[in-house]
Amino acid sequence: MSSPNRFWRIASRPTGEVSAANFAWSEAPVPAPGAGELLVRVIYLSIDPVQRYWLSPDATFGPPAAPGMPMPGRVWGVVEKSPDSRFRAGDLVAGPGTWSQWCTLPVAMAEPVPDWPGIPLLAHTSLFSMQALTAYFGTLEIAQLRKTDTVVVSAAAGAVGSLVVQIARNHGCARLVAIAGGADKCRWLREKLGADHAIDYKAGDIGAALDAACPDGIDVYYDNVGGAILDAVLARIRPHARIACGGFISHYNEAGHAQGIHNFSMLALKQARAEGFSCFEYVHRADEAFATLRRWFEEGRIGYHTHLVDGLERAPDALAGIFRGSNLGKTVVQVSAPDRRTAP
Numbered sequence: 001m002s003s004p005n006r007f008w009r010i011a012s013r014p015t016g017e018v019s020a021a022n023f024a025w026s027e028a029p030v031p032a033p034g035a036g037e038l039l040v041r042v043i044y045l046s047i048d049p050v051q052r053y054w055l056s057p058d059a060t061f062g063p064p065a066a067p068g069m070p071m072p073g074r075v076w077g078v079v080e081k082s083p084d085s086r087f088r089a090g091d092l093v094a095g096p097g098t099w100s101q102w103c104t105l106p107v108a109m110a111e112p113v114p115d116w117p118g119i120p121l122l123a124h125t126s127l128f129s130m131q132a133l134t135a136y137f138g139t140l141e142i143a144q145l146r147k148t149d150t151v152v153v154s155a156a157a158g159a160v161g162s163l164v165v166q167i168a169r170n171h172g173c174a175r176l177v178a179i180a181g182g183a184d185k186c187r188w189l190r191e192k193l194g195a196d197h198a199i200d201y202k203a204g205d206i207g208a209a210l211d212a213a214c215p216d217g218i219d220v221y222y223d224n225v226g227g228a229i230l231d232a233v234l235a236r237i238r239p240h241a242r243i244a245c246g247g248f249i250s251h252y253n254e255a256g257h258a259q260g261i262h263n264f265s266m267l268a269l270k271q272a273r274a275e276g277f278s279c280f281e282y283v284h285r286a287d288e289a290f291a292t293l294r295r296w297f298e299e300g301r302i303g304y305h306t307h308l309v310d311g312l313e314r315a316p317d318a319l320a321g322i323f324r325g326s327n328l329g330k331t332v333v334q335v336s337a338p339d340r341r342t343a344p
């Protein structure tokens with residue numbers, strides 16, 4: 001291949017907010033796949049809050065991410081070269097790649113993208129993704145959602161949160177309260193996704209807003225943010241409440257864990273449970289979750305919502321934008337053109 005491979009290297013570890021200055025736009029020849037590796041032309045690149053966490057010196061999980069290395073990220077793309085009979089040139093694959101136009105993927109970690117009629121590749125980046133597994137099992141298994149529950153979801157207009165809201169609506173619950181930043185997101189959550197109430201946490205006192213939306217307390221909290229919102233919810237839980245601790249985005253730009261939780265004792269006082277979990281624990285049950293999500297999608301009962309960013313060169317700004325709430329739904333960078341089979 002004559003054109004070079006363009007990619008983003010990590011230039012420095014962020015202190016505080018991540019920004020484009022933490023990345024360096026780089027060029028190199030298109031990589032030659034080693035033994036047991038595929039060469040993949042990237043179509044879509046996933047941009048996720050956890051990528052900021054990977055850049056922290058104290059990151060305890062995730063791929064290696066240190067200055068000088070290509071920035072890691074999940075990709076969906078087309079196999080260009082394969083040494084393995086399980087993949088042929090032209091197949092669609094997903095896997096742990098890099099912020100690049102072309103990357104190599106170990107065959108052992110490459111996942112074929114199922115060719116489901118009426119389901120474009122873009123849907124696999126959100127509705128049939130790791131975020132979807134997180135939302136599905138976090139809501140139904142970790143939080144043990146019941147039809148009588150008052151449910152609160154934070155970061156509700158993001159990739160995971162927007163699916164949690166729709167899953168809770170489809171499963172059934174007594175009251176569904178979404179928390180997000182800004183009036184437009186709150187309107188979208190009420191009018192398009194079916195939340196009963198939406199709270200703009202940037203507009204005023206979160207405790208007073210929760211009191212108004214959940215006058216009898218909270219049975220289930222799907223937590224994407226940690227910090228002050230978690231504390232405000234803890235103060236209002238009902239007996240035997242369940243808190244699904246899916247993420248803690250309000251901490252990711254901090255050095256260390258500066259924010260403390262003041263109302264942890266409420267778990268004992270209300271005989272409640274808070275449980276952390278990872279989507280990776282549920283990969284072996286992806287078929288089960290995706291079958292339900294696909295049926296709901298075909299019945300028009302769930303949608304996928306993508307914040308599609310055009311061009312690999314905008315990937316650092318897309319990551320920084322998540323922390324300002326620039327996205328509605330799943331943030332995805334379009335790196336190269338989808339073909340006929342993959343077009344939305």
Ligand SMILES: NC(=O)c1ccc[n+]([C@@H]2O[C@H](COP(=O)([O-])OP(=O)(O)OC[C@H]3O[C@@H](n4cnc5c(N)ncnc54)[C@H](OP(=O)(O)O)[C@@H]3O)[C@@H](O)[C@H]2O)c1
Pocket residue numbers: 047048049050130131134155156157158159160161179180181182185224225245246247248249250251277278279280322323324325326327328329330331
């Ligand atoms: N456990 C797992 O296996 C797993 C898997 C995937 C993701 N996660 C976690 O789940 C959470 C959501 O991920 P996602 O992919 O849905 O993210 P996302 O689509 O990027 O959305 C995150 C949203 O969080 C909000 N936000 C940003 N900073 C905030 C702050 N300081 N306080 C409150 N809200 C803030 C922003 O919206 P607003 O406009 O509303 O502020 C932003 O759009 C993250 O914590 C992520 O790390 C966990």
